[in-house]
Amino acid sequence: MLPEQICGLPVRRIVGLMSGTSVDGIDAALVEISGHGTSLRLESVRAAQTYPYPREVQEQIHALFDGHVRELCQMNFTLGELFAEAALNVIKSVGLLPADVHLIGSHGQTVYHVPRGAGTASSLQVGEPAVIAERTGITTVADFRPRDIAAGGEGAPLVPYADWVLCRRNEETIALQNIGGIANLTLVTPQLEDVRAFDTGPGNMVIDAAVTLMTRGARTYDEDGRIAASAHPDESLVRDLLEERYFRQIPPKSTGREQWGRQFVCGVVERRGIRPDATLVSTLTEFVARSIVDAYARFVLPHVSLSSVYLSGGGARNPVLRQRITELLAPVPVEDSSVLGLPVDGKEAIAFAVLANETVCGEPSNVPGATGARGRRILGKIVPA
Numbered sequence: 001m002l003p004e005q006i007c008g009l010p011v012r013r014i015v016g017l018m019s020g021t022s023v024d025g026i027d028a029a030l031v032e033i034s035g036h037g038t039s040l041r042l043e044s045v046r047a048a049q050t051y052p053y054p055r056e057v058q059e060q061i062h063a064l065f066d067g068h069v070r071e072l073c074q075m076n077f078t079l080g081e082l083f084a085e086a087a088l089n090v091i092k093s094v095g096l097l098p099a100d101v102h103l104i105g106s107h108g109q110t111v112y113h114v115p116r117g118a119g120t121a122s123s124l125q126v127g128e129p130a131v132i133a134e135r136t137g138i139t140t141v142a143d144f145r146p147r148d149i150a151a152g153g154e155g156a157p158l159v160p161y162a163d164w165v166l167c168r169r170n171e172e173t174i175a176l177q178n179i180g181g182i183a184n185l186t187l188v189t190p191q192l193e194d195v196r197a198f199d200t201g202p203g204n205m206v207i208d209a210a211v212t213l214m215t216r217g218a219r220t221y222d223e224d225g226r227i228a229a230s231a232h233p234d235e236s237l238v239r240d241l242l243e244e245r246y247f248r249q250i251p252p253k254s255t256g257r258e259q260w261g262r263q264f265v266c267g268v269v270e271r272r273g274i275r276p277d278a279t280l281v282s283t284l285t286e287f288v289a290r291s292i293v294d295a296y297a298r299f300v301l302p303h304v305s306l307s308s309v310y311l312s313g314g315g316a317r318n319p320v321l322r323q324r325i326t327e328l329l330a331p332v333p334v335e336d337s338s339v340l341g342l343p344v345d346g347k348e349a350i351a352f353a354v355l356a357n358e359t360v361c362g363e364p365s366n367v368p369g370a371t372g373a374r375g376r377r378i379l380g381k382i383v384p385a
Contacts, residue, residue, distance in 0.1 A: 001102060001139060001385070002139075002384070003139070003359075003360035003361075003382060004360075006102045006103055006139065006360050007036065007357075007360050007361040007362070009102060010034060011032050011033070011034045011043055012032070012033050012034070012102045012103060012357060013030065013031070013032050013046070013096070013100060013101045013102055013103075014030075014031055014032075014033055014101070014102060014103045014104070014105060014353040014354075014356055014357055015028060015029065015030050015031075015087045015090060015091065015101055015103070015104045015105070015138070015353060016028070016029045016031065016104075016105050016346075016348075016349040016350050016351065016352040016353030016354070016356070017083050017086060017087060017104065017105065017106040017107060017108075017127075017349055017352060018107045018348040018349040018351070018352055019053075019083075019107070019108070019109045019127070021110050021180060021181030021182050021203075021205055021256055021257050022180050022181030022203070022204050022205060022208065022314060023053065023058055023061050023062065023109070023181070024050075024052060024053065024058070024208075024220070024221070024314070025050050025051050025052035025053045026050070026051045026053070026082065026083060026086040027048070027049075027050050027051075027345060027346055027348060027349040028047075028048070028049050028050075028051060028086045028087060028089070028090035028346075028349055029045060029047065029048040029049075029090070029343070029346040029349035029350045029353060030045075030046040030047040030048075030090050030091060030093075030094060030096075030101070031043075031044065031045050031046060031350055031353050032044045032046065033353065033354065033357050036357060036358055036361035036363050037165075037358070037361075037363045038165070040165045040166075040354065040357065040358075042166055042341065042350070042354075045341065045342075045343065045346070045350065046094045046096075047090050047093050047094050048343040048345060048346025048349065048350070049086075049089070049090050049093060049346070050345050050346075051082075051085075051086045051089060051090075053082070057078070057079075057082070058220075060075060060078075061075065061109065061111070062262075064111050065111065065112075065257065065261065072111065072126065075111075075126055076126040076127065076128045077128050077131055079108070079109050079126055079127035079128070080127050080128030080129070080130070080131025080132055080135075081131055081135065082127075083106055083108070083127045083131075083132050084131060084132045084134075084135035084136050085135075087101075087104050087106075087132065087136050087138070088135070088136055098136050098137050098138055099137070101136075101138050102138070102139070103138065103139055103140075103141065103353075103356050103357065103360060104132060104133075104136065104138050104139070104140040104141070104356065105140075105141045105142070105144075105352040105353045105354075105355055105356025105357070105359075105380070106127060106129055106132055106140060106141070106142040106352065106356075107125060107142070107144065107348075107349075107352045108125030108126055108127035108129075108142055108143070109125060109126050109127050110123065110124070110125050110256065110257075111124050111125070111126055112124045112256075112257075112258065113155070113156065113254065113255075113256035113257075113258065114258070115154050115156075115253065115254045115255065115256075116152075116154055116372065121149050121154070121155070122149065122155075123145045123146070123149060123155045123156065125142075125143065125145065127142070129141070129142035129143065129381070129383045130383050132383070133383040133384065133385050136385070137385050138385050139360070139382065139383065139384050139385045140382075140383045140385075141355070141356035141359045141360065141380040141381065141382050141383070142380060142381055142383065143380060143381045144158055144352070144355055144359075144379040144380045145158065145379075147366070147377045147378070147379050147380070148366045148371050148373045148377060148379060151366075151373040151374045151375060151377050152372065152373050152374045153252070153366060153368065153371030153372045153373030153374075154252055154253065154254040154371045154372055155254070155371065156184075156199065156254040156371065157184045157186070157197050157198065157199060157254065157370055157371070158351070158355065158365075158366065158371075158379070159176075159178070159184075159186065159197075159347075159348055159351040160186040160188075160195050160196075160197035160367040160370040161192075161195075161354070161355065161358070161365040161366065161367050162350070162351035162352075162354040162355060162365075163176045163186040163188050163195075163197075163351070164186070164188050164189075164192050164195050164367070165354060166340070166341075166342065166350075166354065167188050167310075167340050167342075168188055168189070168190060169188070169190065169307075170190055171190065172190075172307040173187060173188065173189050173190075173304045173305065173306055173307065174187075174188050174306065174307055174308050174309070174310065175187055175188070175296070175300065175306055175308070175309045175310070176188060176309075176310050176312065176337065176347075177200075177292065177309055177310065177311050177312070177325075178203075178311075178312045178313040178347065178348060179203045179204060179288070179292070179311065179312070179313040179314065179315025179316060179318075179321065180203050180204060180313040180314060180315070180348070181203055181204055181205040181208075181257065182199050182201070182202065182203050182205065182255060182256060182257075182260065183199065183200045183201060183202065183203035183288065183291070183292050183313075183315065184197065184198065184199045184200060185197060185198065185200055185292075185295065185296075185300070186370070187300060187304065189304075192367065193369065194369065195367050195369050195370060196251065196299075196369050196370060197251075197367065197369075197370035198251035198252055198253050198254065198295075198299070198370065199253060199254045199255045199256075200291060200292045200294075200295035201244075201246055201247060201255060201260070201288075201291040201292070201295070202255075202259075202260035202264075202287075202288055202291065203288060203313065203314075203315050204221065204288075204313075204314050204315050204318075205257060205260055205261060206260055206264060206265055206284045206287070206288065207221070207222055207228070207281060207284050207285055207288060207318075207321075208220055208221045208222075209261070209262040209264075209265040209266075210265050210276055210280045210281045210284050211227060211281055212262070213262075213265065213266070213269065213276035213280075214227070214276040214277055214278070214280065214281060221314075222281055222285070222318065224317075224318070224319060225285065225318040225319045225320035225321060227278050227281040227282070228278075228281050228282040228285040228286075228318075228320040228321075229282075229319075229320050230278045230282075231277070231278035231279045231281070231282040232279070232282060233279070233282045233283040233285070233286035233287075234279060234280075234282075234283045237268070237272065237283050237287075238283055238286050238287050238290060241268070241287045241291075242287065242290060242291060242294060246259065247291060247294055247295070247298075248298075250299070251299055252369075252370060252371055252372035254371075265280075265284070268280075282320075285318070285320055285321055285324070286324060288315070288321060289321055289324035289325050289328060290324075290328065292325060293325060293328040293329055296329065306332050307332075307333075308332065308333045308334075308335060309325075309329060309332055309333070309334045309335070310334075310335055310336065310337045310339065310340055310342075311325070311334060311335070311336055311337060311344070312336070312337040312342065312344050312345075312347040312348070313344070313345075313347070313348070314345070316336060316337075316344045317344065317345075322334075355379060355380065356380065358378070358379075359378055359379060359380040359382065360382065362378060363378065364376035364377050364378050364379075365378070365379050366379055
């Protein structure tokens with residue numbers, strides 16, 4: 001179907017796909033959306049699933065970070081196949097056929113992100129949308145970040161528009177805190193022009209890297225926060241890590257694996273002459289929690305009165321991380337995004353379904369107050385089926 005035909009439908013079934021900086025798999029959500037712009041309504045979330053990457057694909061993605069260009073070229077198409085498979089699987093999971101779905105919005109796999117001031121601002125996501133459209137027979141929207149960057153923005157975060165459209169309240173300001181590989185927050189205000197959002201800093205990726213080092217690859221994440229709970233954090237190291245310049249940088253700002261990837265954790269281990277053990281995992285978990293709350297203390301709470309904070313992403317599943325954020329943000333209540341009808345593990349995939357909807361309907365969907373762009377822009381590239 002052509003974009004204008006899709007936009008003319010009273011209710012559109014859209015698949016949102018997301019795999020960010022954590023490199024653990026593909027989040028796929030099948031939603032039904034009516035309207036667009038300020039009239040947009042999320043009618044239902046039919047399914048929200050996570051499809052883990054095969055281990056060999058995870059290793060190949062990590063190899064890309066070391067500059068293997070040929071592998072990068074091939075991985076773009078390999079991931080396109082896997083994203084298409086995830087879309088087909090989430091559609092099948094609710095008994096629908098690809099012909100029943102009108103649109104796919106795919107964020108792709110981030111392999112490199114250069115924020116403003118760190119060189120030529122740029123961001124690269126792979127997972128070829130032409131392959132997704134070809135395999136599924138569904139019009140696909142992808143590559144959302146470049147237009148915002150071209151307009152002088154960071155190209156991130158992009159979910160604030162969806163956060164505002166789906167969760168805004170008439171007289172309250174709430175915060176939506178996602179903890180993926182990178183942690184980011186959106187201040188959802190009654191008016192879009194007042195929305196602010198930025199990356200608070202590292203999320204799961206530093207914890208995952210420590211677990212991978214500790215177990216020599218036998219485990220890649222701290223399931224249920226058990227390792228962190230088994231030891232006490234090194235408070236001196238936490239304080240030192242919180243001195244990183246990024247935390248003092250005034251938003252709009254974004255960051256990524258380039259600053260907080262495995263090399264960051266390996267550097268901490270080498271400089272300190274410490275072992276990658278449970279204490280390190282506990283320390284980095286505390287570091288992530290404190291860096292998130294530090295962002296609220298510096299840039300949010302002095303300026304607005306928050307009614308609630310809603311957590312999403314893999315970090316929301318970590319009881320130790322969640323408890324510390326809850327304790328440190330008190331008395332502001334902390335809840336899961338599922339309270340808002342947005343599954344913890346599917347919220348960002350749903351956001352890219354929303355962004356795809358806006359693209360084909362001709363609606364700008366970046367938020368200049370979040371990215372620093374010169375103005376509102378229609379994001380994404382449309383690949384017809």
